Amino acid sequence: MMKQLSPARKRLLDNALTYGIVIVAYLVLQLMSNAELLSSTLEGQLIPICAYVIMAVSLNLVVGISGELSLGHAGFMSVGAFSGVVATVALQQVIPMDSLRLVAALAVGAVMAGFAGFIIGIPVLRLRGDYLAIVTLAFGEIIKNVINCLYIGVDENGIHFATSQAALVLAEGGKAVVKGPMGASGYSKLSSFTAGFILVLITLAIVLNLVHSRAGRAILALRDNRIAAESVGISATKYKMMAFVTSAVLAGAAGALYALSFGSIAAKKFDFNASILVLVFVVLGGLGNIRGSVIAAALLVVLPELLREFYDYRMLVYAIILILVMLLTNSIGIRQFLAQRFSRVGRILSKRAMKGVEN
Amino acid sequence: MAKEFQKGKMVPVPSHSIVPERDVDQMPVLECSHLGIDFGGLTAVNELNLTIGRTEIAGLIGPNGAGKTTVFNLLTKVYQPTRGTILLNGKDTHGMSTTQVNRAGIARTFQNIRLFTNLTVEDNVRIGLHNQVRYPMWDGVFRLPQFWKQEKVAHEKAMELLSIFHMEDLAQHQAGSLPYGAQRRLEIVRALATNPRLLLLDEPAAGMNPSETHDLMENIIKIRDTFHIAIMLIEHDMNLVMGICEGICVLNFGEVIAKGTSEEIQRNPKVIEAYLGSGKKGG
Amino acid sequence: MNIMNLLFNLINGISLGSVYAIIALGYTMVYGIAKMLNFAHGDVIMVGAYICFFTMSRLSSLFEPGSLAAMAVPSLAGVVLAMIVCTVLGVVIERLAYKPLRQAPSLAVLITAIGVSYFLQNSALLLWGSEPRIFTSVVGSGSIQLFDGQLTITYTSIVTMLTCVVIMVVLTLFTSGTKMGKAMRACSEDKGAAMLMGIDVNRTISMTFAIGSALAAIAGALLCSTYPTLMPTTGSLPGIRAFTAAVFGGIGSIPGAMLGGILLGLIETFTKSYITTNLYDAVVFGVLIVVLLVKPTGLLGKQIREKV
Numbered sequence: 001m002m003k004q005l006s007p008a009r010k011r012l013l014d015n016a017l018t019y020g021i022v023i024v025a026y027l028v029l030q031l032m033s034n035a036e037l038l039s040s041t042l043e044g045q046l047i048p049i050c051a052y053v054i055m056a057v058s059l060n061l062v063v064g065i066s067g068e069l070s071l072g073h074a075g076f077m078s079v080g081a082f083s084g085v086v087a088t089v090a091l092q093q094v095i096p097m098d099s100l101r102l103v104a105a106l107a108v109g110a111v112m113a114g115f116a117g118f119i120i121g122i123p124v125l126r127l128r129g130d131y132l133a134i135v136t137l138a139f140g141e142i143i144k145n146v147i148n149c150l151y152i153g154v155d156e157n158g159i160h161f162a163t164s165q166a167a168l169v170l171a172e173g174g175k176a177v178v179k180g181p182m183g184a185s186g187y188s189k190l191s192s193f194t195a196g197f198i199l200v201l202i203t204l205a206i207v208l209n210l211v212h213s214r215a216g217r218a219i220l221a222l223r224d225n226r227i228a229a230e231s232v233g234i235s236a237t238k239y240k241m242m243a244f245v246t247s248a249v250l251a252g253a254a255g256a257l258y259a260l261s262f263g264s265i266a267a268k269k270f271d272f273n274a275s276i277l278v279l280v281f282v283v284l285g286g287l288g289n290i291r292g293s294v295i296a297a298a299l300l301v302v303l304p305e306l307l308r309e310f311y312d313y314r315m316l317v318y319a320i321i322l323i324l325v326m327l328l329t330n331s332i333g334i335r336q337f338l339a340q341r342f343s344r345v346g347r348i349l350s351k352r353a354m355k356g357v358e359n
Numbered sequence: 360m361a362k363e364f365q366k367g368k369m370v371p372v373p374s375h376s377i378v379p380e381r382d383v384d385q386m387p388v389l390e391c392s393h394l395g396i397d398f399g400g401l402t403a404v405n406e407l408n409l410t411i412g413r414t415e416i417a418g419l420i421g422p423n424g425a426g427k428t429t430v431f432n433l434l435t436k437v438y439q440p441t442r443g444t445i446l447l448n449g450k451d452t453h454g455m456s457t458t459q460v461n462r463a464g465i466a467r468t469f470q471n472i473r474l475f476t477n478l479t480v481e482d483n484v485r486i487g488l489h490n491q492v493r494y495p496m497w498d499g500v501f502r503l504p505q506f507w508k509q510e511k512v513a514h515e516k517a518m519e520l521l522s523i524f525h526m527e528d529l530a531q532h533q534a535g536s537l538p539y540g541a542q543r544r545l546e547i548v549r550a551l552a553t554n555p556r557l558l559l560l561d562e563p564a565a566g567m568n569p570s571e572t573h574d575l576m577e578n579i580i581k582i583r584d585t586f587h588i589a590i591m592l593i594e595h596d597m598n599l600v601m602g603i604c605e606g607i608c609v610l611n612f613g614e615v616i617a618k619g620t621s622e623e624i625q626r627n628p629k630v631i632e633a634y635l636g637s638g639k640k641g642g
Numbered sequence: 643m644n645i646m647n648l649l650f651n652l653i654n655g656i657s658l659g660s661v662y663a664i665i666a667l668g669y670t671m672v673y674g675i676a677k678m679l680n681f682a683h684g685d686v687i688m689v690g691a692y693i694c695f696f697t698m699s700r701l702s703s704l705f706e707p708g709s710l711a712a713m714a715v716p717s718l719a720g721v722v723l724a725m726i727v728c729t730v731l732g733v734v735i736e737r738l739a740y741k742p743l744r745q746a747p748s749l750a751v752l753i754t755a756i757g758v759s760y761f762l763q764n765s766a767l768l769l770w771g772s773e774p775r776i777f778t779s780v781v782g783s784g785s786i787q788l789f790d791g792q793l794t795i796t797y798t799s800i801v802t803m804l805t806c807v808v809i810m811v812v813l814t815l816f817t818s819g820t821k822m823g824k825a826m827r828a829c830s831e832d833k834g835a836a837m838l839m840g841i842d843v844n845r846t847i848s849m850t851f852a853i854g855s856a857l858a859a860i861a862g863a864l865l866c867s868t869y870p871t872l873m874p875t876t877g878s879l880p881g882i883r884a885f886t887a888a889v890f891g892g893i894g895s896i897p898g899a900m901l902g903g904i905l906l907g908l909i910e911t912f913t914k915s916y917i918t919t920n921l922y923d924a925v926v927f928g929v930l931i932v933v934l935l936v937k938p939t940g941l942l943g944k945q946i947r948e949k950v
Contacts, residue, residue, distance in 0.1 A: 006531055007479055007531050063749070069749065069752075123931060123935050126935065126938070127934060127935075127938055128938070130673075130679065130889075130893065131889065131934055131938060131939065131940075133679075134885070134886065134889045134930070134934075135930070135931055135934055137882070137886075138886065138927035138928075138930050138931050139927070139931070141882075141923055141924070141927050142923070142924045142927050142928060144923075145920075145921055145923040145924040145927075146921070146924055148920070149920045149921055163920075205500075206500055209499060209500045209501070209502060210496070210499060210500050212499075213496070213498075213499025213500065213506060213510075214485075214489065214492070214493070214494060214496075214499055214509070214510075214513075215496040215499055216499065217478075217482055217485060217486050217489075218486065218489055220475065220477075220478060220482075221475050221478070221486045224474075224475040224476060224477055224478065225473045225474070225475055225476075227437060227457070227469075227473060228469065228473035228474070228475065229475075229486070230456070230457040230458050230461070231435060231437075231457055231461055231466070231467055231469075231473075231550075232461060232466065232486060232487045232489060232549060232550070232552070232553050233458050233461035233462045233489055233490045233553050234458060234486070234489050235458045236458070242496060272882060276756055279753070279756075280753060280756065283749055283750065283753045284753075287749065312768060313768070315760060315763075315764040315767075316760075316761065316764040316765060316768065318760065319757050319758075319760035319761035319764055320757075320761065322753065322754075322756070322757035322760065323739055323754055323757035323758060323761065326743070326750050326753050326754040326757060327739070327742055327743070327754070329750075330742075330743055330746035330747070330750040331742035331743055331746065332745055332746075333742055334742055
């Protein structure tokens with residue numbers, strides 16, 4: 001038997017392990033990249049991996065820790081992406097230094113997405129369960145639809161908004177940044193793997209520290225038993241909103257990071273399927289399990305790339321893996337069957353299965 | 360009507376009130392008048408008038424389905440009352456939410472235990488301390504000095520509260536894994552952590568054996584004497600109710616059928632009828 | 643805005659709404675009984691449409707063009723075969739993917755349903771390719787001209803609306819009158835109690851999936867008769883909209899699905915023709931949000947009080 005650790009110590013080790021995995025992964029990938037050992041497709045995936053890791057961790061804050069199913073998380077990524085892109089173009093003269101401008105763009109993306117999160121949170125958090133989920137889906141679609149119709153240009157007079165190409169009148173030397181369904185283009189790629197890595201660390205620090213603090217305990221209490229939490233004086237609206245907005249802020253930063261790693265970006269990239277993709281990372285990594293989200297997101301972004309040899313079949317394989325993993329981890333019948341066949345592995349699994357029933 | 364009641368602040372004297380003598384000169388912690396709620400067409404509670412003294416231990420009894428838990432739900436605003444007023448420390452709680460009522464001074468436990476089962480015992484109590492030990496979200500996220508200081512305070516307070524029931528050793532256990540009796544006690548500790556003026560206990564002795572119940576009775580009195588608060592409890596164990604409650608209110612079909620001390624209640628024919636039916640045998 | 647235009651849009655809206663309503667019924671019935679959001683439902687529609695398409699194109703060459711048989715037989719055979727295939731598909735999906743997860747958290751079931759949706763889409767992609775097929779309407783391309791040709795109503799619209807009415811009536815009779823229908827209602831109220839009353843819950847759930855999937859096949863044929871482009875992703879967007887319709891009307895409620903579907907079709911059509919061609923999605927979802935804020939369980943949904 002292993003020695004029992006106190007929960008506080010266990011938590012410390014747990015968090016250290018999470019940070020450790022991220023740091024080691026970064027160092028290894030960076031070294032491989034410098035030694036040109038990475039394939040060009042994987043090289044191109046490094047920043048998206050960081051962005052999706054942040055997306056998964058931030059969505060876990062809402063779905064796993066706050067316990068509300070959100071199906072529109074990509075909407076916040078979208079808001080962050082487009083406001084970040086517009087910010088880099090608009091700040092070109094003001095902040096000539098690339099790295100500083102990236103920081104500014106990430107901050108703008110985060111703030112705008114946080115603002116969107118707050119506005120959306122007001123109606124959304126009045127609802128419960130599946131109805132809440134469907135409204136987040138609706139907002140995700142609305143954001144996609146609206147950005148798809150938006151034309152934004154930058155000139156010496158500032159930022160201009162319009163709903164059609166013709167209506168966007170810019171002064172001499174002005175530049176149309178966002179062009180409706182065409183999306184945004186003509187901006188410089190500012191993101192770097194290192195920037196993504198730092199943002200991942202910041203995200204982890206924010207989420208892990210938040211969870212283990214007064215506010216985090218209130219959020220967990222509301223998830224475990226809303227009525228009991230309210231009966232001890234915790235405001236459901238306030239803390240659900242806190243989780244929702246924090247999550248949106250992080251998703252916005254991830255969106256800006258993501259968009260600035262490509263030369264162009266379109267709103268349809270952040271549709272319902274993108275939201276679902278991130279949700280899949282969260283569920284496969286384990287609800288409320290931050291390290292699980294990090295690993296699941298990183299692996300599942302790379303997986304389709306690894307399956308490239310079976311190009312035609314890769315999404316099919318992905319679907320089958322997804323279904324099998326859900327069945328294996330959640331079906332009591334299948335676990336008990338396994339438990340009889342492979343007693344050692346099975347015992348652990350079926351123990352978890354029974355726990356699932358109790359919950 | 361309600362306003363008038365609020366102004367002339369006097370404790371109604373004996374005939375209707377069951378407030379213990381020592382509390383008579385003080386403002387009662389709780390006064391309900393004409394309280395009632397309808398669910399659809401069904402009247403679950405009607406014309407409830409209740410006064411609870413500052414440090415009183417009061418009992419709310421009645422047959423199953425009499426509406427006892429509904430009264431707790433009305434007092435804590437889990438349900439908004441259809442009619443009537445609730446004055447808490449003389450303040451009308453009209454329009455308040457569950458959260459606000461708790462901050463104003465009512466804490467409760469639940470008949471079907473509602474702990475934060477996935478969290479530790481200590482975390483359950485710390486969540487109860489939510490409004491007692493405070494620091495802003497940012498201090499937590501950035502681990503600023505205030506975080507460390509207040510977390511330490513919270514830890515000490517939590518352990519102190521747990522010591523009422525000698526539960527310090529269980530602090531790091533998962534709340535859901537505790538035995539039934541311990542879960543009930545933890546719920547009381549969590550409620551006490553919110554620093555209430557009035558503690559509502561919904562069947563605190565349910566599922567406890569006689570010796571546990573005996574300890575519980577002593578502890579309820581101890582809690583009242585240490586924290587100087589009022590306690591109202593719903594309970595089916597008549598030994599407990601008759602043993603510690605100074606005033607008892609009997610509810611049947613959502614209406615108060617009797618009020619008084621334990622002796623008065625035991626003699627009241629209406630109560631006997633409600634519990635034993637209208638057979639002539641008597642009980 | 644002239645009156646003919648208004649009427650034209652009204653009919654188109656109801657017709658489109660009828661398709662949504664038929665799809666929404668599949669969502670709502672499954673939700674009512676299994677308490678799960680079956681995200682793969684939209685893709686069952688797509689499979690139904692493909693089966694119908696292939697049957698029709700295979701059979702139409704066997705008949706003399708222009709004859710009555712050439713018009714009726716391939717369409718009927720296509721729809722019936724699609725219904726059979728989809729019914730089997732729906733039941734098999736339920737058995738293999740959802741049944742083992744009866745006790746699992748709802749999120750696990752949701753992700754599995756998403757997995758099934760990916761699976762169906764990508765299987766279709768491999769089997770039938772990504773190039774769009776042009777679907778010929780199951781009721782021919784003709785139309786009725788009214789008011790000296792000022793108002794055109796396609797046969798497709800008429801058949802779609804009639805089908806919707808027939809399905810609604812049959813389903814209402816089925817759930818209120820038959821033993822199986824009553825078993826379904828019992829299971830959606832309380833599975834445990836239904837089981838104790840001797841109802842075979844597994845069979846009832848299978849039956850629900852069978853009916854929902856058969857309806858999906860009909861919806862697939864009608865949808866592609868209106869919008870003739872058929873691709874492996876054809877089902878997903880109408881699926882989401884129909885799901886919205888089901889929530890709109892109050893998920894779990896059969897009349898709610900009907901009402902929600904038709905309202906959604908009307909809102910979509912009218913927004914497209916009178917307000918904006920680009921932002922109709924935003925308007926549709928915006929209306930949904932407003933409705934849910936006013937009535938948190940949809941138009942005809944039941945309000946449930948939490949027991950404390």
